[in-house]
Amino acid sequence: MAEHDLNDVRPACGVANADVAAHADCTPIVVGARRLTIEEVVAIARRRASVALSDDPAWRARIERGAAFLRRQLAAGATVYGVNTGYGDACVVDVPMALVEALPLQLTRYHGCGMGAYLDDAQTLAVIAARLNSLAYGFSGVRTVLLERLAALINHRVLPRIPSEGSVGASGDLTPLSYVAAALAGERDVQYAGGLRAARDVWTELGVEPLTLAPKEGLALMNGTAVMTGLACLAVVRAEHLTRLAARLTALSTVALDGRAAHFDATLFEVKPHAGQAEAAAWIRADLAGRADTPGHRLQDRYSIRCAPHVIGVARDALGWVRRDVENELNSANDNPLVDPDNERILHGGNFYGGHIAFAMDALKVAVANLADLMDRQLALLVDVNFNNGLPRNLSGAAPERAAINHGFKAVQISSSAWTAEALKNTMPASVFSRSTEAHNQDKVSMGTIAARDCLRVLELTEQVAAAHTLATVQAVHLRLRIDSATPVPAPLRAFVDDVGARSPFVAEDRALEGELRALTARIAGCELLDRDDYREGANA
Incomplete structure (x- = not known):
């Protein structure tokens, strides 16, 4: 199934298991074009609500404009940190165009070094909700399909197994959030339907191809404060x-x-x-x-x-x-x-x-x-x-x-x-x-x-x-x-x-x-x- 067809397999109330659906609020919490409250995150975390992306055409168009502007920048030969450069102190290293597409997945892989107890289900759902909401503000240069996949993790209860230790809280929660990015790409393990499964196998069961991360999407997923904020x-x-x-x-x-x-x-x-x-x-x-x-x-x-x-x-x-x-x-x-889609600027901060x-x-x-x-x-x-x-x-x-x-x-x-x-x-x-x-x-x-x-x-x-x-x-x-x-x-x-x-x-x-x-x-x-x-x-x- 194509990447943009995930909504076709969304179950009733946006959840995968009947026992979850029975307890979930069938009115989903809308993400995008509005502020999210702490209570809404907790409702998602405690499986009392599903999520749905805003159907506001202007919001959706803005998300896609950001991704399109980033692609144009790359095509024009502009240098964008973490997109066609290395990460951190390696920002002075230019990444050849032939390797730009491979860079996001590499980022998730070398950060797969978390340790300590794994976040529980509620904590994991809160983390995903926080990351989804941040990216939905439309300043991250990601595609709508990425937001849809994050929503799918919540609604289908496909929960990345996130180790709790390994983040210093800047540049965001890189190591723990790499487990979210990896799960979207079909790597590492997830909790699903009561058991520990390979992420790729779960996506296959749902009839969906793992997501191929576009330039910057690995960085956008990982380089933020979603773990600390969800907790x-x-x-x-x-x-x-x-x-x-x-x-x-x-x-x-x-x-x-x-x-x-x-x-x-x-x-x-x-x-x-x-x-x-x-x-x-x-x-x-x-x-x-x-x-x-x-x-x-x-x-x-x-x-x-x-x-x-x-x-x-x-x-x-x-x-x-x-x-x-x-x-x-x-x-x-x-x-x-x-990535500012309205003024077409890349802001490094x-x-x-x-x-x-x-x-x-x-x-x-x-x-x-x-x-x-x-x-x-x-x-x-x-x-x-x-x-x-x-x-x-x-x-x-x-x-x-x-x-x-x-x-x-x-x-x-x-x-x-x-x-x-x-x-x-x-x-x-x-x-x-x-x-x-x-x-x-x-x-x-x-x-x-x-x-x-x-x-x-x-x-x-x-x-x-x-x-x-x-x-x-x-x-x-x-x-x-x-x-x-x-x-x-x-x-x-x-x-x-x-x-x-x-x-x-x-x-x-x-x-x-x-x-x-x-x-x-x-x-x-x-x-x-x-x-x-x-x-x-x-x-x-």
Whole structure:
């Protein structure tokens, strides 16, 4: 089948497998002639949506004009970096016209040296979506057929096996993105239909010839920030979910510890007007609505409760500018050289530099690790009889005659402390570790992909802490109700307790909790423990 006929084999909803199609949104996300949002990338990554290229004739014509202009430049004998020259410090090496067509595939081949764990399916889909969107801006000199093939990788779930290590974040994500380019050309392995397959065999099964990369198309695919940007999109959404969950667990801990709702009074946050902490306090207030403080208790709760909005608020405010910078990078032409089809210019620059993503991910992982520390400190209060206002030691639910041999959440708190420590350790900024590479051509690099990977690891650890804290606070609320059945548990919190309890019953007798912790961590990582209504609750609180 010819290269331009791929749409003829596109299955319903743009996906290859029936089980994927059943869960995908049949209204595809349009790429081209519009900005893409972080949420759209995440929807693609989580297999909730397919993609479709814009049918705007002007946009399609512009894409083809860029490729045509590049061909004319070559025919006229112009020198264009990476098209008829070598790469990097070899830009002074002229490539004979007889070898120009072979150059893109050579680029993909010598960059096939990635190492480390492979990106998972969601990460791979996010990366492809980010690269597709950047090339769709029409400044890269690629053909429409290349964009169609990238869309096909997404819609048919033909997922290049991308090693996570090997990029310094300038000139873009060269080594990991070489695996995307190679897959389009029918080389290396891909995940398809539940198994690891040779890319060429999958294209044959789909009735399509592997793509012959045109001049610059290998470079356009590889010389950009798609890996760090795709990972950053996933990180932003997971971090936003964690901030709301941390607020909910603060409210739940306040109930369990018989703490004071007055710490979250709106006036406190009006006179220190950081928007993020006011938002976090509003969420906690909404979750505690109707709860009155009990006279005679400690006048002020400890910092991990009282100052929780201030901790969560830092992350909320950081997410504002992090989201801005990630979406700007997502919606940018970030390879080199750029091809301006309107003014017919070749622009040699450095848009492949991932500094904004690097700094954003470095900052976000610090803010997220602070959430881990906050939740771990709250959990430590809950299990400690010296600080938990009368709850049983280690939140044990055992009957009195069995209390001596039951230890409740003791080990869960120890594990939570370990995960927190590891999250905090991983906050070392990657962006300050620039290394001079490639014969001092790439002599100041961003380390953006390492920063994004670090951020995802911190998120993973923090989600584990959140899962431990969630199970513990739900247990603690049940124990508080045993002490005083009249303890008010506001409706949002009661619904949350019931939801968690349906999957992880009250711990009356010690049992291994690993399976429940893993299942709950997966729900948190998938942003499935809370819904959008939970985010809106605090709007008028």
